[in-house]
Amino acid sequence: MTEVTGIDHIYIAVHKLAQSEAFYDRVMLGALAFRKNTFVLGGEPHIQYFNRHFGFVLRPAHAAAKHDPYSPGLHHFCLRVESVADVRMVADQLRAAGIDATEPKLFVEYAPDYWATFFNDPDGVRLEVTNYRRERRDRHDHWERIRG
Numbered sequence: 001m002t003e004v005t006g007i008d009h010i011y012i013a014v015h016k017l018a019q020s021e022a023f024y025d026r027v028m029l030g031a032l033a034f035r036k037n038t039f040v041l042g043g044e045p046h047i048q049y050f051n052r053h054f055g056f057v058l059r060p061a062h063a064a065a066k067h068d069p070y071s072p073g074l075h076h077f078c079l080r081v082e083s084v085a086d087v088r089m090v091a092d093q094l095r096a097a098g099i100d101a102t103e104p105k106l107f108v109e110y111a112p113d114y115w116a117t118f119f120n121d122p123d124g125v126r127l128e129v130t131n132y133r134r135e136r137r138d139r140h141d142h143w144e145r146i147r148g
Helices: 015-031 084-096 134-141
Strands: 009-014 035-041 043-049 055-060 078-082 115-120 125-131
Touching: 009 015, 015 035, 015 055, 015 084, 055 084, 078 084, 084 115, 084 125
Parallel strands: 009 055, 078 125
Antiparallel strands: 035 043, 043 055, 115 125
């Protein structure tokens, strides 16, 4: 059986590409150290933010409806950083860039060491930044011993 080793890319359809590009430039380039390129696919402009692990691509939407996290499909997208200090730093950078990120806090109802900040993109897609928690580290480091 083949093991999936990661997420290669995520595509997000956006209502106003220029507005979303300005927003994601502040998030991905300004706060999260991604890189950026652009390309045309099917005659439409695409903007890709990428790091060494995966790509996050914006493409024009074909409908004007805002995102509804409780409709079928994506509820939210969570990005992981190394530490609680990094969650705090990202939230501070986002707020300094004019993005309404929540104050980072501990969510013990999710896990005893689960820290996160939340914010929405211009189309209402909910984004989260969380720390690399002990349970996730153990899952990665001791996969052979874990039974599901």
